[in-house]
Amino acid sequence: MDIKQFDGRKLLVVGGTSGIGLEVAQMVAEQGGAVVVVGNRPEKAEVARQQLAAVAGEGKAAAFAADLSNPESVQTLLAKLAAEHSDIDLLVNTAGIFYPKAFLEHSIEDYNNFLDLNRSLFFITQQVAVSLVAQKKPGSIVNVTAVAARQAIETVKAPAYSMAKMGLDAMTRHVAAELAEHGIRVNAVSPGMVETKIFERFIPGEQLAGALDGFKNFHPLGRNGTPRDVAETVIFLLSDKASWVTGAVWDVDGGVMAARKLGN
Template sequence: MKPFNQSYALIIGGSSGIGYATAKRLLESNIPVVIVGSSMEKLKTAQSELSRFGQIETIQANLYHEADIQRVVDFAGNFSQPIRFLVNAAGYFKPTPFLEHTANDYNTYLDLNRASFFITQAAARNMAANGGGAIVNVGSMWAKQAIKATPSSAYSMAKAGLHALTQHLAMELADHNIRVNAVSPAVVRTPIYEAFIDPTELDATLSSFNSFHPIGRIGSADDVATTIMFLLSYEAKWVTGAVWDVDGGVMAGRN
């Protein structure tokens, strides 16, 4: 991996969806980006597509494997290469009734939180050693509101934990000039739904949720990336500890 000649952004889960859209916007703002993803094929595609916008590097890491997590932690621990921005966008979502949840289902969500926790710790240490930075976590509307049609107890528990972590880190890291915020999306067109929806039926299935949102449509990855970019930017210099609803109005009320 080539060293950057300036501070960079680290995006966990950056090879598709919201992470990918955020990487594109950062690159368009002349900020070098490192994206972390589990699929080498997706990483290669993302690097090929995004390289025309700026300097991008990739790290292949399965966040359920301790050795892979440690490689990302070690990478972030190189204080001579400053991290200015961190976006935690990795996710998994498969609605499962509470009475049918298994230990493996539960661990799928909570182990991902564990990986995010220690990668964020390493990135925050880097930021603290280099004058500060900004972190945005991708949470979820499901952490705030139960939806009977999509039973998501373990997922919501994990995302609620991420929301809580956002507020705690905002308090603890403020003295290091590090701001920490989160976005809380509703239904957004991303590959995360392919875990339980046939890809050939994905558009039609997600479109059926358009009327669920007061604005009248589901979100795009770029809708959320736009808000993430603002929260990372200097324009949001007085915003920390916030969990912003980016949800087409769902938390205000549903149709």
Template structure:
């Protein structure tokens, strides 16, 4: 077990499953402590139990779709966790739907997550600036922000993720001089619970397997594939990387089989 992140505290927004949970696991394995933000108490408690043998794990629970939930998380961060120096924004939902069928509620779902991400990140960064802390932020973007996929029409989702990519670059320019690096990763299809929102649980594996050949490397991603790169970007090994959007996509953006 390395001590790459010894003495560092990581906040993972959307940290109770998938890529966020796996990133938290890696940080703990490398000597850090983590604070997980989730939207369901039982899921947060399960994640805390799963990870606590590896190191210090705190959980914060709030519905980021609502202003009240967002503000609850922000209050808790400012009250209890002003010493956060690492942040991963991994919260997300994904419900493909044709553009012409989008309702306001569909649009709001994605934009409310972006709003919560924006203001939680702002509070964490303000605390870093006030303390003179060198820090690192990684946003989980998406290949869909860069390229439309006919099989999964996702206009509002893609618009929200493209906004996250743009936020990454703007923050990087503003904060670089303060020793705060900001990057994003742009995954293709990764096997996470996000797909269970619109695919029956017993069908997810088959649907995932059908996407293997979509990726030149020949398989969909696993949360660990993404987490390894996120942890690298958080670490000082990537000390000269900021404002980058890294494709972690099995080769999809390079071309198709």
């Protein structure tokens, strides 16, 4: 591993205070980069900042809190980023919400929860790209989507979530095509079931271990993913080692998109 491959680079992670996003930020910090993370809770953002500063150095780690469902909150975030971090040249969009709900039970509020998040990611990405183009700097952007965008799962009903993730897949390819002439690469990773705290929000504590164990049977490799599994691929796509890769959506899913295990 090149421990200095991100020296002189600055990464923004939207959804970077936990899970995959925090893992990516930590790895970039370890490899010489400066990091900026965005989360939805101020106290959690500060904890993440302190953790990252311990690795990157106090002047190379920053954190912001924003409500990505609120356009005014996002505009405030964009203003802060423009004023304080115009040198961002790496971006990872991994912010997400998830809760299973059947199509026939979805409300407008449910639908808007997912699509509002996509709107925020769209315009945060746009601002980073506009800044890079104005400065004539290359950059790398990675979106975190999900296999659910292309693979329905009978026991995990999530049509609006999946629709939103498919939107991120589409944005990845279209924006990659537009920004290629500016040396800005845009890719995505599409994880399977990754064990993060997101499941704690809708699975009762006494059922969580059994549910996660059951998810293992969904993957041909026989185990759920970890944030590190996904982060390793994100790091590669961010790096110059993937300098000829753009517009790609890579499955990081334990084999789910290749085959389902028999009986599942």
